[in-house]
Amino acid sequence: MADRPGTVALLGGGVIGAGWAARFALNGVDVRLYDPAPEAERTVEQVLANARRALGRLTLSPLPAEGTVTRVATPEEAVEGADFVQESAPEREELKRALLAAASRAAPAEVVFATSTSGLLPTRLQADMAHPERLTVGHPFNPVYLLPLVEVCGGDRTAPEAVERAAAIYRGLGMRPLVLRREIDGFVADRLLEALWREALWLVADDVATAEEVDAAISLGAGLRWACMGPFLTYRIAGGTAGMRHFMEHFGPALQLPWTKLTDVPELTDELLDKLLAQSDAQAAGRDVRDLERLRDDCLVSLIQGLRSHGVGAGEALAEYERALFAAPVEAPARDGDAPLRLHSTVVPPEWIDYNGHAHESTYLRVFGDTTDALLRHLGLDLDAGSSYYTVETHLSHLGQARAGDRLHTTTQLLGHDAKRLHLYHALYRTGDEALLATAEHMMLHVETGAQRASPAAPALLDRVERIARAHAGLPRPDRAGRAIGIPGPH
Amino acid sequence: MADRPGTVALLGGGVIGAGWAARFALNGVDVRLYDPAPEAERTVEQVLANARRALGRLTLSPLPAEGTVTRVATPEEAVEGADFVQESAPEREELKRALLAAASRAAPAEVVFATSTSGLLPTRLQADMAHPERLTVGHPFNPVYLLPLVEVCGGDRTAPEAVERAAAIYRGLGMRPLVLRREIDGFVADRLLEALWREALWLVADDVATAEEVDAAISLGAGLRWACMGPFLTYRIAGGTAGMRHFMEHFGPALQLPWTKLTDVPELTDELLDKLLAQSDAQAAGRDVRDLERLRDDCLVSLIQGLRSHGVGAGEALAEYERALFAAPVEAPARDGDAPLRLHSTVVPPEWIDYNGHAHESTYLRVFGDTTDALLRHLGLDLDAGSSYYTVETHLSHLGQARAGDRLHTTTQLLGHDAKRLHLYHALYRTGDEALLATAEHMMLHVETGAQRASPAAPALLDRVERIARAHAGLPRPDRAGRAIGIPGPH
Numbered sequence: 001m002a003d004r005p006g007t008v009a010l011l012g013g014g015v016i017g018a019g020w021a022a023r024f025a026l027n028g029v030d031v032r033l034y035d036p037a038p039e040a041e042r043t044v045e046q047v048l049a050n051a052r053r054a055l056g057r058l059t060l061s062p063l064p065a066e067g068t069v070t071r072v073a074t075p076e077e078a079v080e081g082a083d084f085v086q087e088s089a090p091e092r093e094e095l096k097r098a099l100l101a102a103a104s105r106a107a108p109a110e111v112v113f114a115t116s117t118s119g120l121l122p123t124r125l126q127a128d129m130a131h132p133e134r135l136t137v138g139h140p141f142n143p144v145y146l147l148p149l150v151e152v153c154g155g156d157r158t159a160p161e162a163v164e165r166a167a168a169i170y171r172g173l174g175m176r177p178l179v180l181r182r183e184i185d186g187f188v189a190d191r192l193l194e195a196l197w198r199e200a201l202w203l204v205a206d207d208v209a210t211a212e213e214v215d216a217a218i219s220l221g222a223g224l225r226w227a228c229m230g231p232f233l234t235y236r237i238a239g240g241t242a243g244m245r246h247f248m249e250h251f252g253p254a255l256q257l258p259w260t261k262l263t264d265v266p267e268l269t270d271e272l273l274d275k276l277l278a279q280s281d282a283q284a285a286g287r288d289v290r291d292l293e294r295l296r297d298d299c300l301v302s303l304i305q306g307l308r309s310h311g312v313g314a315g316e317a318l319a320e321y322e323r324a325l326f327a328a329p330v331e332a333p334a335r336d337g338d339a340p341l342r343l344h345s346t347v348v349p350p351e352w353i354d355y356n357g358h359a360h361e362s363t364y365l366r367v368f369g370d371t372t373d374a375l376l377r378h379l380g381l382d383l384d385a386g387s388s389y390y391t392v393e394t395h396l397s398h399l400g401q402a403r404a405g406d407r408l409h410t411t412t413q414l415l416g417h418d419a420k421r422l423h424l425y426h427a428l429y430r431t432g433d434e435a436l437l438a439t440a441e442h443m444m445l446h447v448e449t450g451a452q453r454a455s456p457a458a459p460a461l462l463d464r465v466e467r468i469a470r471a472h473a474g475l476p477r478p479d480r481a482g483r484a485i486g487i488p489g490p491h
Numbered sequence: 492m493a494d495r496p497g498t499v500a501l502l503g504g505g506v507i508g509a510g511w512a513a514r515f516a517l518n519g520v521d522v523r524l525y526d527p528a529p530e531a532e533r534t535v536e537q538v539l540a541n542a543r544r545a546l547g548r549l550t551l552s553p554l555p556a557e558g559t560v561t562r563v564a565t566p567e568e569a570v571e572g573a574d575f576v577q578e579s580a581p582e583r584e585e586l587k588r589a590l591l592a593a594a595s596r597a598a599p600a601e602v603v604f605a606t607s608t609s610g611l612l613p614t615r616l617q618a619d620m621a622h623p624e625r626l627t628v629g630h631p632f633n634p635v636y637l638l639p640l641v642e643v644c645g646g647d648r649t650a651p652e653a654v655e656r657a658a659a660i661y662r663g664l665g666m667r668p669l670v671l672r673r674e675i676d677g678f679v680a681d682r683l684l685e686a687l688w689r690e691a692l693w694l695v696a697d698d699v700a701t702a703e704e705v706d707a708a709i710s711l712g713a714g715l716r717w718a719c720m721g722p723f724l725t726y727r728i729a730g731g732t733a734g735m736r737h738f739m740e741h742f743g744p745a746l747q748l749p750w751t752k753l754t755d756v757p758e759l760t761d762e763l764l765d766k767l768l769a770q771s772d773a774q775a776a777g778r779d780v781r782d783l784e785r786l787r788d789d790c791l792v793s794l795i796q797g798l799r800s801h802g803v804g805a806g807e808a809l810a811e812y813e814r815a816l817f818a819a820p821v822e823a824p825a826r827d828g829d830a831p832l833r834l835h836s837t838v839v840p841p842e843w844i845d846y847n848g849h850a851h852e853s854t855y856l857r858v859f860g861d862t863t864d865a866l867l868r869h870l871g872l873d874l875d876a877g878s879s880y881y882t883v884e885t886h887l888s889h890l891g892q893a894r895a896g897d898r899l900h901t902t903t904q905l906l907g908h909d910a911k912r913l914h915l916y917h918a919l920y921r922t923g924d925e926a927l928l929a930t931a932e933h934m935m936l937h938v939e940t941g942a943q944r945a946s947p948a949a950p951a952l953l954d955r956v957e958r959i960a961r962a963h964a965g966l967p968r969p970d971r972a973g974r975a976i977g978i979p980g981p982h
Contacts, residue, residue: 188708361856395887396885485932
């Protein structure tokens with residue numbers, strides 16, 4: 001997270017600008033937003049709400065405290081104190097040029113600017129800027145808070161350092177910058193999308209297929225493959241053991257056939273537009289765009305999670321992002337002398353609530369598990385440490401109920417240890433009324449993560465554990481510690 | 492499954508023909524395969540092995556007993572006793588016409604034929620057949636055993652019944668037939684794919700991007716969206732609350748810009764071919780095509796499973812397929828006399844996996860919680876019952892690790908009870924190797940859900956509990972029951 005700016009200026013708060021606001025704020029960056037449109041406030045609120053929901057489902061990793069979003073009245077105010085500027089104004093060259101020029105005159109020379117343009121050339125967009133060498137394209141894809149792709153591309157006058165800085169910032173937000181080799185209209189992704197989209201419009205214009213049928217032809221077939229792998233790797237596999245040469249020799253010539261509408265763009269007549277809109281309405285089947293957005297986001301979350309365990313594409317990006325989140329401390333660091341330790345706090349999200357209206361019993365263990373993870377990080381056991389403590393036994397007591405929106409915090413007491421084991425006791429409180437909701441007792445076993453074998457902790461680690469043990473020696477032993485489950489008496 | 496044929500003839504056993512062999516055989520259909528190439532046997536074996544692995548991860552539903560695959564020497568032998576014929580010969584018109592003609596002369600008139608052609612016109616392919624009215628296109632997508640899309644399209648002489656029969660058979664295999672309105676070269680999907688592929692080749696030919704960069708531009712962005720929704724629904728959402736009209740008016744004109752290479756197909760010179768192959772090799776990074784196939788399949792399985800819970804696209808197809816499989820249940824519901832009870836099974840979804848690569852500790856409690864819920868339903872305590880048992884204490888032991896895609900099942904033993912309490916013991920096993928991964932002991936308290944107050948169970952409920960208690964009285968008490976957590980000896 002070293003490249004994360006403290007404050008970012010956003011010029012433009014439409015769907016893309018609001019998506020950036022969400023991507024930055026949920027990664028702990030304060031946002032200063034300029035957009036003259038009155039509806040920008042509402043757009044940002046709605047997109048932020050969607051993004052919070054999506055990110056909460058996407059990852060179990062500890063996210064930084066959310067950054068603030070401040071609406072300002074001018075581009076000049078937006079860049080005040082900002083470490084980075086992202087412009088997402090409507091796709092009109094003169095408008096973007098004027099906005100970038102005004103903001104650049106107010107911002108210190110070292111502040112890098114990126115434009116979200118999906119196809120305008122950075123050489124032209126930087127023309128009127130103060131310090132034009134700091135402008136780069138940073139072209140994201142909707143929804144910005146979920147899709148990892150961002151195309152980065154400098155213009156003729158762009159300094160390589162500006163491209164590097166923007167790419168590093170995007171990587172720190174969990175994105176995957178694709179740094180382009182050359183400035184061309186439409187960059188790379190939109191050229192590919194446009195080619196397919198033009199053909200899709202022809203199919204509808206010629207009544208070969210409806211909008212819904214075109215969508216099915218993509219999402220039930222090649223679309224699934226394209227979420228894992230792009231066309232080149234897919235076709236390499238399709239070539240079988242003979243590989244890419246076989247595929248090209250076999251299927252290359254098919255390109256010479258007159259299948260696609262090579263030479264023309266379908267004219268957007270009123271008739272075609274009416275047909276398209278009617279088919280699109282039929283496909284939406286009464287669901288409004290907010291419903292569809294949530295459906296899209298839920299699907300994207302599941303897809304990205306699905307790819308994570310295979311280390312592929314967007315899943316690999318998520319895995320790397322999570323490793324970075326774990327490396328960054330989120331709370332005021334605990335000290336070994338704290339008795340008990342206070343390591344973790346959270347808010348109950350709505351998806352933890354079960355059909356009874358309170359948090360599912362497993363979510364209490366999730367909070368305790370996150371607390372144990374925080375203790376492991378506190379002990380220096382990050383992902384590269386080569387060893388960790390694994391939970392072998394857990395005893396939970398449920399004493400109260402948490403509801404959606406409750407703020408929770410935990411305390412941790414070390415009840416015992418030896419060379420291989422930690423005996424932990426966590427208590428879970430509602431922050432505010434300090435009601436004790438649940439307790440957890442854990443037996444943890446020290447494991448070499450490579451060999452997956454129990455082993456004694458290294459001396460430095462054991463020293464750290466003993467420092468905590470000494471501080472906790474004076475704490476009273478909790479009543480609930482050491483309990484066994486059973487119904488007393490004969491039954 | 493009413494439309495499932497008993498035996499199918501497959502003409503051609505390359506990657507696509509072998510994919511059909513797997514799709515049919517794993518759905519309980521016997522396959523008679525004709526392919527003169529000596530390597531067909533091995534291709535079918537390898538594809539079947541991949542397909543078994545993929546389908547085993549894809550669904551927990553009870554699959555029919557696998558059909559047989561019999562290699563035969565002639566097309567005439569292949570159609571002997573077959574209820575349906577699927578031709579997947581190389582994409583050369585004269586070869587396909589001759590093969591379809593020969594096989595059609597040997598097959599009864601009512602047997603429907605489908606061709607896997609990806610773009611040849613059925614009107615031409617049916618020309619030399621006996622009973623040409625029974626030929627339809629059935630164009631699948633690789634891997635045939637996972638992707639649900641199949642394009643169905645008749646020629647000039649095709650009877651509507653042949654199209655309907657083929658579509659019904661494909662639906663019975665869990666596929667989603669897309670019945671085309673018109674016969675055109677390349678049908679629908681390949682026109683879209685070709686448009687994108689042509690543009691991809693231009694980007695590489697012009698050194699704008701490498702094969703790997705083009706793939707990233709798809710798989711990290713639009714590819715993820717296309718796995719959920721096609722371009723039309725995606726763009727409707729991108730239009731925001733103003734919807735499709737706004738999108739078309741806003742972005743339609745961009746099509747008039749000269750972004751894409753409208754007029755030409757890149758010539759496949761030796762130089763371009765060499766460049767492509769070198770970039771493709773770099774991208775494969777030494778992984779052979781079998782490794783890449785398994786990676787692709789694992790990703791597709793996770794994606795389809797991810798979409799299932801959202802009822803979208805390929806996930807919706809899977810859900811319907813599973814409902815059909817469950818319509819003939821193989822497992823009897825649990826009875827009170829079962830000792831122990833077997834109430835719950837599940838598959839570890841990708842979102843349960845934490846940064847260590849195994850299931851988060853709280854997910855084990857989720858499975859145990861679902862098991863307890865299954866017991867409550869078994870006891871008649873549904874949402875309207877007015878009372879339920881709440882967990883007040885839990886003791887977990889972790890004995891092994893679950894990974895994404897593992898099938899799990901639990902057993903439940905009643906250790907004790909009184910008027911207000913149940914003392915439960917669950918064990919969690921990996922299905923297959925039957926490894927014991929975790930155990931849970933729970934103390935449950937009977938609660939009136941309205942008043943949220945502990946109370947004695949009603950006599951009918953208690954009777955039910957006692958019936959289970961009698962059946963479980965003879966079970967040995969588990970070693971791990973009644974444990975307290977602690978490090979033995981002084982420390």
